[in-house]
Amino acid sequence: MEQWIGFAIRTLARFALLMAAVSVVVFVLVSASPIDPVQANVGQAAYVGMSGAKRAQLASYWGADVPLAERYLNWAAALLRGDLGTSLRFNAPVGQVIAQRAINSLALLGIAWVASGVIGAVLGVVAGVRRDGWVDRLIKGYCFVLASTPTFWLGLLVLTVFAVQLGWFPMGFSVPIGKSAADVTLADSLRHLALPALTLSVIGVSNIALHTREKTIDVLQSDFVKFALSRGQGMRTVLRRHGLRNIALPALTLQFASLAEIFGGSVLVEQVFSYPGLGQAAITAGLGSDVALLAGIALFSAAFVFTGNVVANTLYAAVDPRILREQRS
Structure with a gap:
């Protein structure tokens, strides 16, 4: 019985570490991507004819102007409260999508x-x-x-x-x-x-x-x-x-x-x-x-x-x- 309890504790610990590592890797890789989220979602033609103020507003909406560490910590804090955030691509809560x-x-x-x-x-x-x-x-x-x-x-x-x-x-x-x-x-x-x-x-x-x-x-x-x-x-x-x-x-x-x-x-x-x-x-x-x-x-x-x-x-x-x-x- 003790062996199975130890097995369960080690499994839960590995699961928690896996979740943390996966989330960090995802955030780092997306931040390192050359894709501009604003340009990718509004289109090339609309982006070219857009004013600088509008670009800055959309960049703030997509979180492109927030440092990586701050963005990750905000997301992790919300995750601990059970909030996965909002999908800007589908305009719906991530959990719902x-x-x-x-x-x-x-x-x-x-x-x-x-x-x-x-x-x-x-x-x-x-x-x-x-x-x-x-x-x-x-x-x-x-x-x-x-x-x-x-x-x-x-x-x-x-x-x-x-x-x-x-x-x-x-x-x-x-x-x-x-x-x-x-x-x-x-x-x-x-x-x-x-x-x-x-x-x-x-x-x-x-x-x-x-x-x-x-x-x-x-x-x-x-x-x-x-x-x-x-x-x-x-x-x-x-x-x-x-x-x-x-x-x-x-x-x-x-x-x-x-x-x-x-x-x-x-x-x-x-x-x-x-x-x-x-x-x-x-x-x-x-x-x-x-x-x-x-x-x-x-x-x-x-x-x-x-x-x-x-x-x-x-x-x-x-x-x-x-x-x-x-x-x-």
Whole structure:
């Protein structure tokens, strides 16, 4: 029990340090950006014809004339009070923008996360059982190609084939264009979600499949499996009764650890498909130097990825308590 309490305290301490480091890095990087927030948000033509007084007024509104340290301390003090600030790009509270966009992003991430885990685990088990056969070589080649394929290129390819040429799915967005929110059905949302989720699910397949393949091979070479096979039990029976329990947990922990990869890929996928999620909002905030929104999204994404890693570490520690003892020492 004491080991788990210590583990929880260390986890919370690391989480607090992570949040502080992420916020500082975001503020420093945005301040070092050559993008002028006033010019980026009013447009080049309007900026050229604008008076000096108006430029100064807009610079004060965007906080461009406030020193970095003072701006960060003001934002951090408001954050401690539960105020993430106001998004100047969307003219709304940051918390509200994140809440609206997070619904779309979490739906996309959830479907892609489950699909990549299931497909990767199945492919890994099949490749491990058919080791060194043509099926194994085909799956490994498929995984290596996926691992080296840029996410944005794959998204453009999927969009071109299934939306433009075949016309099976819409070009993008999360709802049909020109349709009111009250008239949007679940089928409409799923059709718009299909291609981004398909593209994003492909990202996490290769690592899970290759890891599951190696674990399957280790299990099949173990003594208890060889003993079960020598007793005349079939391969499917052996895998179902003895193998899957030893294969599933490592695959599950790797699946939670892959949240960072999937979340990072969602930024590019949402941009390619014009999907209104957190990834697209982050790009909009970055191009417009919307520091408050960008910092809020960065904190949300860091907390999301950190939670996935904590769940993965907890599962590992539950299986092997030596991990807790090593962290304690």
